[in-house]
Each structure stands twice: as C-alpha cells, then as structure tokens.
Amino acid sequence: MTVARKSGLLHLSVLVALIGLFFMLPPYHSGNLARIMVLAIYAMGFNILFGYTGLLSLGHAMFFAAGMYGFGLAINLGGFPLLPAFLIGMLSAAGLAAITGFLALRTTGVAFMIVTLMFAQTAYLVILYFGAYTRGDEGFVIQTAKRSVMGIDLTTDSARYATALILFGLCFVALARLVQSPFGRTLVAIRENEERARMLGYDTGAHKLKAMILSGLISGVAGAAYAMLFGYVGATFATVQYSIFPLLWVLLGGAGTTIGPLLGVFFMFYLIDFSSSLTTAYMLIAGIVLVVLTMFAPQGLMGEMRKRVFTWLP
Amino acid sequence: MLATLEGAVIASVLVLTAMGLSIVFGVMRVVNVAHGEFYMLGAVLAWYVSSVLGVNAVVGFVAALVLAPLLVGLIAAAADRLILKHLKYDPDRTIVATIGLLYIIQQTTLMTFGPDARPVAPPFNQRLALPWFEWGENGLEMFWPWGLSITSYKLFVIAAAAVVLLSLWVLITRTKLGLIMRATQQDSETALAFGIPVGRVYSVVFGLGAGLAALGAVLVVPIQQAHYLMGADPLLLSFIVVIIGGLGSLPGTVVAALLIGMSDGIISVFFSPTLAKIIATFLVAMVLVWRPQGLFGRAVT
Amino acid sequence: MNILETHNLTKTYGGVHANSDIDFALPQGKITALIGPNGAGKSTFVGMLSGRIPATNGQVVFDGRDISALPAHQRIQLGIAYTFQITSIFPRLTVLENVAIAARRRFASNPVQLKTRIATALGKVGLLERAEEIAGDQSYGHQRLLEIAMGLVQDPRVFILDEPTQGLAEAEISAFITLIKSLAGETTILLIEHNMNVVMGAADWITVLDQGRILASGTPEDISANTAVQAAYLGKTDA
Numbered sequence: 001m002t003v004a005r006k007s008g009l010l011h012l013s014v015l016v017a018l019i020g021l022f023f024m025l026p027p028y029h030s031g032n033l034a035r036i037m038v039l040a041i042y043a044m045g046f047n048i049l050f051g052y053t054g055l056l057s058l059g060h061a062m063f064f065a066a067g068m069y070g071f072g073l074a075i076n077l078g079g080f081p082l083l084p085a086f087l088i089g090m091l092s093a094a095g096l097a098a099i100t101g102f103l104a105l106r107t108t109g110v111a112f113m114i115v116t117l118m119f120a121q122t123a124y125l126v127i128l129y130f131g132a133y134t135r136g137d138e139g140f141v142i143q144t145a146k147r148s149v150m151g152i153d154l155t156t157d158s159a160r161y162a163t164a165l166i167l168f169g170l171c172f173v174a175l176a177r178l179v180q181s182p183f184g185r186t187l188v189a190i191r192e193n194e195e196r197a198r199m200l201g202y203d204t205g206a207h208k209l210k211a212m213i214l215s216g217l218i219s220g221v222a223g224a225a226y227a228m229l230f231g232y233v234g235a236t237f238a239t240v241q242y243s244i245f246p247l248l249w250v251l252l253g254g255a256g257t258t259i260g261p262l263l264g265v266f267f268m269f270y271l272i273d274f275s276s277s278l279t280t281a282y283m284l285i286a287g288i289v290l291v292v293l294t295m296f297a298p299q300g301l302m303g304e305m306r307k308r309v310f311t312w313l314p
Numbered sequence: 315m316l317a318t319l320e321g322a323v324i325a326s327v328l329v330l331t332a333m334g335l336s337i338v339f340g341v342m343r344v345v346n347v348a349h350g351e352f353y354m355l356g357a358v359l360a361w362y363v364s365s366v367l368g369v370n371a372v373v374g375f376v377a378a379l380v381l382a383p384l385l386v387g388l389i390a391a392a393a394d395r396l397i398l399k400h401l402k403y404d405p406d407r408t409i410v411a412t413i414g415l416l417y418i419i420q421q422t423t424l425m426t427f428g429p430d431a432r433p434v435a436p437p438f439n440q441r442l443a444l445p446w447f448e449w450g451e452n453g454l455e456m457f458w459p460w461g462l463s464i465t466s467y468k469l470f471v472i473a474a475a476a477v478v479l480l481s482l483w484v485l486i487t488r489t490k491l492g493l494i495m496r497a498t499q500q501d502s503e504t505a506l507a508f509g510i511p512v513g514r515v516y517s518v519v520f521g522l523g524a525g526l527a528a529l530g531a532v533l534v535v536p537i538q539q540a541h542y543l544m545g546a547d548p549l550l551l552s553f554i555v556v557i558i559g560g561l562g563s564l565p566g567t568v569v570a571a572l573l574i575g576m577s578d579g580i581i582s583v584f585f586s587p588t589l590a591k592i593i594a595t596f597l598v599a600m601v602l603v604w605r606p607q608g609l610f611g612r613a614v615t
Numbered sequence: 616m617n618i619l620e621t622h623n624l625t626k627t628y629g630g631v632h633a634n635s636d637i638d639f640a641l642p643q644g645k646i647t648a649l650i651g652p653n654g655a656g657k658s659t660f661v662g663m664l665s666g667r668i669p670a671t672n673g674q675v676v677f678d679g680r681d682i683s684a685l686p687a688h689q690r691i692q693l694g695i696a697y698t699f700q701i702t703s704i705f706p707r708l709t710v711l712e713n714v715a716i717a718a719r720r721r722f723a724s725n726p727v728q729l730k731t732r733i734a735t736a737l738g739k740v741g742l743l744e745r746a747e748e749i750a751g752d753q754s755y756g757h758q759r760l761l762e763i764a765m766g767l768v769q770d771p772r773v774f775i776l777d778e779p780t781q782g783l784a785e786a787e788i789s790a791f792i793t794l795i796k797s798l799a800g801e802t803t804i805l806l807i808e809h810n811m812n813v814v815m816g817a818a819d820w821i822t823v824l825d826q827g828r829i830l831a832s833g834t835p836e837d838i839s840a841n842t843a844v845q846a847a848y849l850g851k852t853d854a
Binding site: 058103104110111121129240247251287288289291293298 | 345414425546
C-alpha cells in the first residue's frame, strides 16, 4: 500500500469512528465530542503555523475571537442570516491574521511570540473597551431562533454533532491534503531550515504570511462554529489562556501531525473534565501537563507514535 | 503633580519587578512567563507571614519583607534546577515550560490560600499634604490645596525601591558574584571552561529575579490587596518595560520603568484605564516589530 | 560571453572593507575557481552574488540584467544555485525529501519528470540507495554530496559551490571532479576551493582574491606561474 493510500485510509477511519461514536455515546458525551471537534479545528489551525511552519504564536486567541465576534456581532447587531455571518467571521479572522502576520513576521523567535501575545492582548482589551457592543467579559447569547440554516435547527443534539463533524471533517481532510502538497512541504522546509529554503529559491516571507493567514482563517472557522453551535460569545475566548490552550493541545497530541490536534483536545478535555470534578483549580493539571510534556515528550502523542510505529504518518 | 507622585509609586514597584525579568533574560536568555506569578506569590506570602505573626503591623511587615522574597527565590531556584536545567535553557521550550509553571503556581496558590483578596496593613500611614505653587498676584505663591496629599507609606515605597536598586547595582558591579554573573552573561561556555559553576549561577540568578518580583509585591500589598490572579498585570508591564528598555539592558530597564510607571499614572488620569492599556500594549508591540533591540538597546550584529 | 558580472562590488562591515571594488566576470559554460587565503573575502563575495549578503555598493549583472536589487530567492529563481560552505540541509527529513524540496520549485507541475530528475540527481552523487534514510543521520561527506545534489536537481544556469570538497574522502573528490566536468558546457560553475588538486584538475579559469581585492585572473597555467599569487597564497597555505 502506498503512503498516500495508507494515510487516506487512516483519515477516513478517524471520520468514520467519529460518526459511529455519535450513535454509541450518551448525549452528555456526544455533546462533549461536538465541542471537542470544534476546538480541534482551532488546534488544527494553530498547528499549521506552529507544527508545520515552526512559528510559535502566543496570540491565536485573537483569531478565534475574531471568528466568534465577527459571526456573533454580524447576527446580533448586523441582522445577517447565518451563512453570511459565518463568512464574515471567517473573513474577520483571516484579515486580522494578514495584518498581524505582515507586522509580526518582521520578527523571529522570542520576539515573534511576544509580539503576537501583545497583539492578542490589544485585541482582548479592544473587546472590553467596546463593551457597549460586545458586553465585555459577560458576553452575549445568540438566540436559538437565529441559529438555524435552511430550516434546520442547529441547536438539537444531532444537528449540532453533524455540523461540528462536517466542519471538522472538511478542515481535517483539507489540511491533510495541504500538508502533503508542495506548499505544505515547503512550509516544513521553512520549519526545518528557513535559510536553506530561501536559498533554494522559495519566497519564505510570502510562504510564512500565507501560512499565518490560513492558520488564522481556520482558527476563525472554529471561533465562528463555536458561537454558532453553542450560542455564546464572550471575551474569555480572547484571553491569553485561549492562546495557550491550542499550544497545549498540539504539544500533547503531537505538533506537525494531522491527527495530533484532535487527539490533544480529546485528552485534555477529558483530563480537565475529570479533574474539575475533583478541584476548582483544574488549570493546575494544564500547567503540569505542559511542563511534563516539554521535559519528557516534546514530540507529543502522535509524534512519539510516528517515531516508533508509523513512520509514514503525515 | 499628584499623578506624577502616584506614578512614581507605580514605577518603583515596576522597576523592581521588571529588573528581575531583565536580569533573568540578560544572564540566562530565558523569557520567564511565570515572572508575574512569583510577584503574586510574594504578595500572598507577605499576607500569610504578616497575618500569622499577627498583632503588630510593623513586625509583620518587616518579617514579610525579609521572608517572602527569600521563600519565592528558593522556590524559583528549585524550579530552575528541576525544570529549566533539563530543558538545557532552550528558548522556545523554556517559554512553554514557564507557561506551565505559571498555571502551577497560580492554581496551587488558589488551592492553598483560596480565591479571596487579602489586605496587609501598612506599617505606618500618615497622610501628608503637599504644597502647590502657582503664579498669583504676588509672584510665586504656595498653596496647600485640599486633596493633594500622599501617604508616608507611599513615599517609603519610592525610597525602598531606590535603596534596593542601588544595592543591586553594587552587587552587580562591585562583588564577586556580580562579576561571575557578568562573565556568564558574556559567554556561558567560556565561563564554564574557567571553572565558573554556570548551573549554580543560573539557579541563583533565577532565584534573584523572582525574589526581586516578590520584593516589589511585598511593597505593594499595603496599597493593593493580594490575590491569586494579580500576577498578569505586572507580567505584562514588566515585559513592556524590558522590551522598551532593550532586552537584557539594566540601565534601559530602569529608564523604561520610570517612563512607563509615570506615564501609566498620567495616561490613566486622562483616559479610561482600558484605553490606556490598549495604547500601551499596542505601542510596545510596534516597538518590538520595528526595533527588536528596544528603544535604548544597541543593535546586535 | 559572460553570464555573470560584477562591477565595483563592495562590502564594508563597520568601516572594514571585506570586498573592495570587485570587477569580476564568469564566462558561460566554464568552470571558474575562486581561490585565495582564509579571510580574503571569498564567502562574502559569493554571498553578495547570491543575495544572501547585501552589497554596500556596486552591481551584479546576470545574463545582461542588473539583479543588484533582487532579493536572494528571486536570484535563485533566475537560475543561480548555491551550496553553503557550512553544510545546510533539512536534517530531520529524508535524503529524498531534501532533494525533492529543491526540485519542486521548478518541476512540481510534472510529477513524473520530478521523480526522474530527483533520481538522476541522487544517482549522480551516488546517494540513490540512501534516498529513504534521514539526512541528519548521514556522514559528513554524504551530507556534502546531498547538498550538491540539491543544487544539481534545480538544473541551474550558474552553480555556485562554496568549498564543496571540504571533508570529502580522496575517492569522493575525484568523483566530484568528474561530476562537475560533466556538467560544464550547459551549466556555468563557480567553485570556491582550498584544495589545489581540485582547482588545477577541474577549473578552466581561476580568479585569485586577496584582502578583498582581485589579485589575478587567468588559466591554471598562468596562475601557477604568477609570482604575486605564489607570494600571497600558494606559498602560505600549501607549504
């Protein structure tokens, strides 16, 4: 079996398993899984930049929030129908990523991390400042009546799960193909040795900017999807914490792997779900996981698997 | 005028905290994201020490002033030994690890001391009125307007910060430890070859950096209450200071802290605090974009 | 006919002249060697040719076109390939993927052609049977050969090699001489080299750089007979 066939089969079986799980799981867990899939889209968006291009942004919450607020404000204040509002959410995130990328990509390494962190902090404060529209920390709810498309009510368990799965599946397959494409392989080349890639005639600056925009766009899809499926928009999603989460998920699942983000979100979600029943300080678990991962398994779950079992993994 | 004095108090605390971050970055090339949590830990421990010792505000405060930074420094040094050393001080991985450390410290504090804000009584707190000068009919006149006043404790904070800064300067330029630190900063491999225990120097520096943050926090708790989430603002402000001052440049850090501390006081009088923060954060990001070496730093070739 | 020329090319680092007013010409289809003692400014010079190092002053003309203002990647897109003095590969990827990255920029649209080109390039340097191995695990000599393959596969018009034989075994060196001689004609080669056996065995034309200036240019026979060159270079390093 060729590498392409094998990886195609692997991705297909992940999607089939997700379909199957809906019929097997009780509503509580299928609701969780819908949330996990949406957050996994966010993690995949982050992974394009961090895992494949080697750029560590500490400000991705601004793209998630841009998608979320773009969508939420377009519906609640702009009175747009669902699908155009979703598009507005996506475009807001991509536009913000383009501007951020244009500025932040002038820096590298630690400076890039801090610049993205600061841009995201600025975005968060802007949300608070325009509290009259955004309702600040408290956030706002998108009414159930507005959350339907072509007569399908997206608030029912099955419609929510199906929508999350479709969006996740689209991004999942698209990104799996992308990272195998010449563009994706060039991003990996930039991650591995940017100067060499440049001296092979690749415009590394343009590639990094494209990766940033794509990464922001996918994060925005996740933000808009979250608002659409769970009906809540709030400034919490723009805090530093939500910039750290995707890093945590991707590190846990395996940076630069297609399945890692889903796996990372899945494990982290249930770890926190489990630990928050024990203590209110559930973020302690997140902290310990981060430290332990950087010390002992910098490749993450799928990364270690790739090293030992599936060397062909995309 | 009042805004300037209030600004000087903010600047004094900030200069200590930022100096801690700057020393750690300068010597170890480590960006310590958990720095704000060491600050918070200093504040919470100050409350704990002074409330355990109880009765006398002065005794409690002095004990806190000595014990809290010491404890925080030890915790930080232990974290360096246990975690950062094993990451070989790789810049990217240490950032991720200190983010983890941030949550560990913050949440452990929450579990141990609870979510309430804790006040610490200042050791002394007289109100002092301040004179105001104005051109009147008889030339320069002096007023004692109502409301223009500062407490003696706030003046003490400014003085204390100045003393600590001076001692730090003496420590770095005049002592053997300072010489060793500077040698390690220049070139850690050569320093190692000359028999300097670089590993131990790093632990001391990391502890010292955290201790400075804690010291700043102890000074601030009589003005602001101690709370497990209080570390975020000092972290952000310290970053701003260190970036504007030039990464790792100590004189730059002092100048920038004064600048930011004073302007923070001034800006927030005229604008809403949120807008002031938006402007400050955005400007700092832009400084990093166009001048990564900081406003006062020299270009690295 | 010169495919590449420089006029008054100059680089100063904080007042120190690394290269001063270099007028250089690279004859098309030939193998030209650039030699000179350590610190003569050879790497600075080729860095300015490829665009890695911005020139302080002067022009670079490629195929009749002034490319002085072009960034490095655009110069390479015009057909200038460059190998680094210090081996620079993608260490965590396979040997095959390393060459594939180099080849894809031009030949991605035709997968069949891409595949044969990669195989040919790997075959020429003798790394075909190691294609699936991780590049970083290869010996130093094999990594150098890999880097040459990454240049070859781009099918460049000008191929700049910065000390390609450094660290190669004797047998590998003679294979390398045969290889670049087979390329000459279609490809113009600029070779920076310390090993005089390689220079004398392969080069059609030699330019000697000393203290940031061109000391002499000529055929290998001219250069070995040149007393100034002997004084500045041959006498010192090959003693």
